[in-house]
Amino acid sequence: MLxxxxxxxxxxxxxxxxxxxxMLAIETLRSCDHVFYEEYTSIPSEGSIKDIEIxxxxxxxxxxxxxxxxxxxxxxxxxLDKGEKICLASWGDPLTATTHIYIASEAxxxxxxxxxxxxxxxxxxxxxFSGLMIYRLxxxxxxxRPRSSEEAGEIYGKIRRTLDQGMHVLLLLEMDVEKGxxxxxxxxxxxxxKISKDLGDKDLEGRKALGLAGLGSRSQKICYASIKDLxxxxxxxxPQSILILGQPYFTEQEYIESMVKRYGSxxxxxxxxx
Amino acid sequence: MLxxxxxxxxxxxxxxxxxxxxMLAIETLRSCDHVFYEEYTSIPSEGSIKDIEIxxxxxxxxxxxxxxxxxxxxxxxxxLDKGEKICLASWGDPLTATTHIYIASEAxxxxxxxxxxxxxxxxxxxxxFSGLMIYRLxxxxxxxRPRSSEEAGEIYGKIRRTLDQGMHVLLLLEMDVEKGxxxxxxxxxxxxxKISKDLGDKDLEGRKALGLAGLGSRSQKICYASIKDLxxxxxxxxPQSILILGQPYFTEQEYIESMVKRYGSxxxxxxxxx
Numbered sequence: 001m002l003x004x005x006x007x008x009x010x011x012x013x014x015x016x017x018x019x020x021x022x023m024l025a026i027e028t029l030r031s032c033d034h035v036f037y038e039e040y041t042s043i044p045s046e047g048s049i050k051d052i053e054i055x056x057x058x059x060x061x062x063x064x065x066x067x068x069x070x071x072x073x074x075x076x077x078x079x080l081d082k083g084e085k086i087c088l089a090s091w092g093d094p095l096t097a098t099t100h101i102y103i104a105s106e107a108x109x110x111x112x113x114x115x116x117x118x119x120x121x122x123x124x125x126x127x128x129f130s131g132l133m134i135y136r137l138x139x140x141x142x143x144x145r146p147r148s149s150e151e152a153g154e155i156y157g158k159i160r161r162t163l164d165q166g167m168h169v170l171l172l173l174e175m176d177v178e179k180g181x182x183x184x185x186x187x188x189x190x191x192x193x194k195i196s197k198d199l200g201d202k203d204l205e206g207r208k209a210l211g212l213a214g215l216g217s218r219s220q221k222i223c224y225a226s227i228k229d230l231x232x233x234x235x236x237x238x239p240q241s242i243l244i245l246g247q248p249y250f251t252e253q254e255y256i257e258s259m260v261k262r263y264g265s266x267x268x269x270x271x272x273x274x
Numbered sequence: 275m276l277x278x279x280x281x282x283x284x285x286x287x288x289x290x291x292x293x294x295x296x297m298l299a300i301e302t303l304r305s306c307d308h309v310f311y312e313e314y315t316s317i318p319s320e321g322s323i324k325d326i327e328i329x330x331x332x333x334x335x336x337x338x339x340x341x342x343x344x345x346x347x348x349x350x351x352x353x354l355d356k357g358e359k360i361c362l363a364s365w366g367d368p369l370t371a372t373t374h375i376y377i378a379s380e381a382x383x384x385x386x387x388x389x390x391x392x393x394x395x396x397x398x399x400x401x402x403f404s405g406l407m408i409y410r411l412x413x414x415x416x417x418x419r420p421r422s423s424e425e426a427g428e429i430y431g432k433i434r435r436t437l438d439q440g441m442h443v444l445l446l447l448e449m450d451v452e453k454g455x456x457x458x459x460x461x462x463x464x465x466x467x468k469i470s471k472d473l474g475d476k477d478l479e480g481r482k483a484l485g486l487a488g489l490g491s492r493s494q495k496i497c498y499a500s501i502k503d504l505x506x507x508x509x510x511x512x513p514q515s516i517l518i519l520g521q522p523y524f525t526e527q528e529y530i531e532s533m534v535k536r537y538g539s540x541x542x543x544x545x546x547x548x
Contacts (some may be wrong), residue, residue, distance in 0.1 A: 013394075013402075019298040022289060022394060026297075085336065092393075095402035103527055105532040115544060116489070120287075120296060120367075121398040123408055128287075128369035128392050131378070134414045139441075145396070167413075192283055216392070258379040269389060 005083030011100055012089045013119020016216030017044045018051035020120045026055055032087035035060040038068060040177045041098045042122070043239055044089040044147040046217035052089070054274050060089065064178065073103050077101075078207060080112045085163065093121035095231055122241060126170055129222055130210045130243050130270060131255030138167025138246060143172040143188045152195045159192075160201070161242065166247035173240050185211035185223075185240050189231035209244045210256075213237040216270070224256055224264040233266075279357030283350065283381040285374055286363045287393020290490030291318045292325035294394045299363075300329055302391050306361035308353055309334040312342060314397070314451045315372040316365040317513055320491035326363070334363065338452065347377050354386045367395035396489060396515060400444055403496055403543060404484045404517050405529030412441025412520060415460040418448045418461045426469045432468075433518065434475070440521035459485035459497070460516050465504035483518045484530075487511040490544070497546050498530055507540075 010028050014021050014037075029035055029052070037060045038050055042241050053060055067075060094100055095116060107114045112209050127134055139162045146152035162169045173183035187208075194206040204227055211223040211230045214237030221235055227244070248256070284302050288295050288311075303326070311323055326434055327334055341349060353360050368374055369390060381388045401408055408503045413436045420426035436443050447457035463483075470478040478501055485497040485504045488511030495509055501518070522530070531543050 015296060015394075016392075019301075019390070020296045022294045022296055024293040027293075028530045061512040062402075084480040093398045093402060095405075096398045097394070099525065101405050101407075101529050103523070105529040106534040108536050111536075116402050118290075118394050118399040118402050120289075120392050120394055121408075124367045124370045124397055125392040128367060128390050131375050132311065133375075134370040134395075135416070136396055137414065138412070139409075140411065204464050251379070255375050258382045260383075 003045055004081050006112055007080030007083050008085045009080060009104065009116060010085070010087045010111035010115045011094050011104060012087050012117040013093045014044070014052060014089055014091050015120035016032045016092060016122065016125060018047040018055070018215055021052060021055070022117070022119070025117050025119065028115075029056045029087050030058070031085065033084040035075060035087040035089060035181065037061070037089040038061050038065070039091065040065040041094070043175070045214040045220065045237070045239065048119050064184050066105070069099065076103065077106070077110070080107060080110070086206065091119075096121055096123060096146060100176060111187075117140050120216070122172065122179045123170060125215050126212050126241055127192060128244055129212065129215060129220075130186070131259070132168055132243060132252050133249065135248065136166075136168055136249060136252070138162035138165055138169060140172065142174060143171040143183065143191070144244070145191065146195070150200070151187070153199070154198060156192070156195045163207070163244065163246050168246045169244040171242040171244065173242070179186050182240070185213065185242055186231050186234050188242055189227045192227060193231055197243065211235065211242055213240045215241075218270055220270050221266055222269065224260055224266050278355050280386055282356030282359045282387035282389065283354060283378065283387045284361045284391060284393040285368050286361050287379060287395075288318070288326060288363055288365050288366045290366060290396065290399060292321040292329070295326060295329070295394070296391070296491055299391050299393065302332055302389075303330045303361050303363065304332070305359065309336070309361040309363060310337050310350060310501065311363040312337050313339070313365065314339040315368070317449070317451060318332040318365050319488040319511070319513065334441050342375065342377070350377065351380070351384070354381060354384070360431070365393075367393045370395055370397060387448050394490070397448065399489050400486050402519055403486065403489060403494075404452070405533070406442055406517060407523065410520060410523060411438075412436035412439055412440055412443060412527070414444045414446065416448060417445040417457065417465070417516070419457070419465065420469070423472070427473070430469045430473060437481070437518065437520050442520045443518040445516040445518065447516070449513060456512050456514070456534060458509065459487065459516055460505050460508050462516055463501045466501060467505055471499035481518060483516050485509065485514070485516055487514045492544055494544050495540055496543065498534055499539050520531055
């Protein structure tokens with residue numbers, strides 16, 4: 001039998017862009033024997049992994065979806081079994097919406113140490129930039145191109161039920177980094193309008209939403225419009241997401257109105273020039 | 275008429291503790307003419323504002339709930355009207371669950387610049403440390419001591435409906451920093467059990483939940499038990515919150531089971547000794 005040493009796995013969130021990384025994340029990455037990173041669950045809204053490599057003074061090794069999911073993160077476990085201290089870094093907050101939790105479970109089951117270093121997440125940041133409260137967020141979903149009318153109906157049903165309760169819906173938009181595909185706000189709205197038309201639901205067209213592009217970058221964009229109008233605005237900045245409004249509370253409505261009154265239907269809010 | 279200059283307001287999230295502050299937050303705080311901070315919406319899980327003062331090399335001025343809410347943040351607006359660059363710092367993510375958004379709206383209405391610097395939030399971090407997915411989070415609430423049976427019924431109804439949909443509930447626990455009151459996990463569970471008893475609902479007693487104490491600190495604690503059992507465990511570490519489980523997905527269940535199998539019903543997961 002192979003003798004197996006105990007390693008330690010750190011799953012590290014880098015936040016939305018290199019400037020949002022925490023000091024704890026930097027320290028942790030510096031202390032690891034080897035750092036893996038992946039960019040298939042999310043990409044930075046500006047800058048690149050190079051910036052984090054410079055900050056930490058080390059070179060990181062990229063893993064693909066195949067490495068982490070189909071091959072069960074074998075490269076990580078091989079090093080852990082040698083007793084190494086291994087970091088796995090991702091953009092945003094790495095655990096809330098990804099499947100990396102199974103790697104953590106497996107590390108713990110095998111007797112390795114495990115630590116999670118949280119990062120600034122798109123979920124709370126999207127609310128903050130939009131002036132919406134987490135108390136009124138009903139559901140976070142990843143919006144994908146539906147492969148069947150059944151799947152389309154399911155996506156729609158979840159959105160519909162949440163809005164009917166007066167709660168907001170956050171849609172993270174599908175991305176396939178390896179194939180270079182990133183769903184954009186206008187495309188997601190087109191898909192939603194098509195499904196709602198097929199189901200004979202007219203409410204969604206005029207429903208207000210916030211289209212969020214490249215949050216956390218100096219060139220981020222936040223646009224407030226009906227879903228129909230958002231389906232016509234093409235924004236390039238990535239990654240993108242959408243907050244569909246349920247019944248906004250008066251402070252939420254007031255905030256959005258102040259922004260629209262001052263800047264028009266699209267604004268930025270990160271660079272100090274705005 | 276007074277001549278009014280244009281200032282710039284930065285609402286800055288410090289994360290859960292000084293080690294989790296982002297580099298963008300540090301830079302921003304350094305660049306402000308004056309930094310205000312408040313600790314009534316949340317407190318750090320370890321360290322203190324002193325640590326951030328040292329990091330930024332400046333002294334901050336504390337504002338109370340009264341200063342910010344009853345007195346409409348007049349100290350902030352007086353300085354903005356002089357054309358100053360003003361920071362307002364809070365622990366966690368300052369916008370998702372607080373009322374500071376009205377200060378942002380007002381600054382924008384008065385023609386000042388406004389920038390939001392997000393922080394690491396308890397909402398996503400609680401999920402990450404618990405192995406739960408944001409896709410299955412149905413509602414975030416602040417659990418307060420109910421002042422009437424009507425209020426008790428409302429709190430309970432929201433929790434009940436969310437769990438019935440199979441979704442998880444995150445309860446942030448009431449704190450009144452100025453009076454030194456911090457609701458603890460066991461107290462929140464006692465309140466829930468009392469309401470459920472009064473309403474003749476037996477399900478909640480045995481319902482599984484995660485009690486989360488001092489997340490982001492080296493001495494944080496995460497306990498997995500039924501609400502009845504959590505009502506008997508007193509944990510001192512602050513601040514505290516509770517994740518009540520809806521229908522956990524298999525990866526969620528697996529993760530929790532690996533933790534319980536290895537560490538028993540309570541674990542830490544931040545210090546590298548675990």
